[in-house]
Amino acid sequence: MTAIVLDGRALAATIEDSLRAEVETFADMFKRRPRLVVVLVGDMAASASYVKSKAAAAARVGIDADVVRVPATTDTGSLVALVQSLARDEQGPADGILVQLPLPEHVDTLAVLDAVPPDRDVDGFHPENAGLLSQGRPRFVPCTAAGVQRMLIDAGIETAGRHAVIIGRSDIVGKPLALLLAAKGTGGDATVTLCHSRSADLPTITRSADILVAAVGRPGLVTADMVRPGAAVIDVGINRVDGRLVGDVDFESVRKVAGWISPVPGGVGPLTVAMLISNTLLAAELRHAP
Numbered sequence: 001m002t003a004i005v006l007d008g009r010a011l012a013a014t015i016e017d018s019l020r021a022e023v024e025t026f027a028d029m030f031k032r033r034p035r036l037v038v039v040l041v042g043d044m045a046a047s048a049s050y051v052k053s054k055a056a057a058a059a060r061v062g063i064d065a066d067v068v069r070v071p072a073t074t075d076t077g078s079l080v081a082l083v084q085s086l087a088r089d090e091q092g093p094a095d096g097i098l099v100q101l102p103l104p105e106h107v108d109t110l111a112v113l114d115a116v117p118p119d120r121d122v123d124g125f126h127p128e129n130a131g132l133l134s135q136g137r138p139r140f141v142p143c144t145a146a147g148v149q150r151m152l153i154d155a156g157i158e159t160a161g162r163h164a165v166i167i168g169r170s171d172i173v174g175k176p177l178a179l180l181l182a183a184k185g186t187g188g189d190a191t192v193t194l195c196h197s198r199s200a201d202l203p204t205i206t207r208s209a210d211i212l213v214a215a216v217g218r219p220g221l222v223t224a225d226m227v228r229p230g231a232a233v234i235d236v237g238i239n240r241v242d243g244r245l246v247g248d249v250d251f252e253s254v255r256k257v258a259g260w261i262s263p264v265p266g267g268v269g270p271l272t273v274a275m276l277i278s279n280t281l282l283a284a285e286l287r288h289a290p
């Protein structure tokens with residue numbers, strides 16, 4: 001078997017087309033454009049590159065995006081104050097506020113993320129949004145998790161009654177994705193196993209997966225012997241090896257066994273960005289909702 005390669009770039013472009021139309025409707029109605037503000041702390045090359053992609057996608061659909069850059073030495077209190085000042089809309093309406101992660105080690109990341117008002121939290125990281133998702137009434141869903149679910153739905157990969165195995169229990173991807181896939185409805189109703197660094201006999205668990213998601217950040221973690229023939233393998237990892245971007249899945253061996261596989265780059269990454277843009281439009285619309 002040779003797996004169908006899931007084209008995240010093409011799907012993201014389709015999503016952007018429909019968002020562009022919705023943004024125009026918003027702009028006609030409210031005489032302004034939705035606006036996203038991204039806070040970038042320090043000069044990590046990977047973070048700068050992700051932020052550039054986010055701003056470019058916003059521009060393509062007609063959403064205003066501003067990047068506020070501050071030095072890596074900025075302390076927690078100053079970052080909290082910055083986020084609070086953005087939320088006062090002094091520099092223009094900040095419908096969505098996003099703090100690019102990771103933050104430098106001396107910064108209390110949760111304190112900074114908690115300062116983002118939940119109704120502008122387009123990353124979906126605030127406890128209020130995490131709680132709403134866990135109760136099955138999502139508002140802002142973390143973008144990568146939403147992107148993975150969207151990819152499965154678009155490819156017609158059945159989730160209902162299937163065994164989804166997620167490797168990685170992060171608040172950003174693993175945990176919210178587990179909730180999405182276990183929730184009732186389209187793209188959900190799966191039986192979910194959430195694996196992590198202390199899981200015993202990982203290959204035995206992954207071999208029982210109809211849908212296998214790797215979200216750890218370890219190149220070569222998933223090998224062909226860990227994959228059930230015909231399974232859908234979704235690679236969330238982004239790792240730089242010898243200057244090249246690779247995921248957590250050994251693509252060349254796994255593609256010979258899997259039914260579907262998402263590549264890195266060009267898989268989940270573009271969908272993460274598209275979901276952020278979708279969340280930003282939603283944040284702007286919710287501000288004007290009666």
Ligand code: GUN
Pocket residue numbers: 098099100101102123143144172
């Ligand atoms: N760094 C890596 N992924 C993400 C993400 O989804 N949101 C933010 N804010 N930072 C990240």
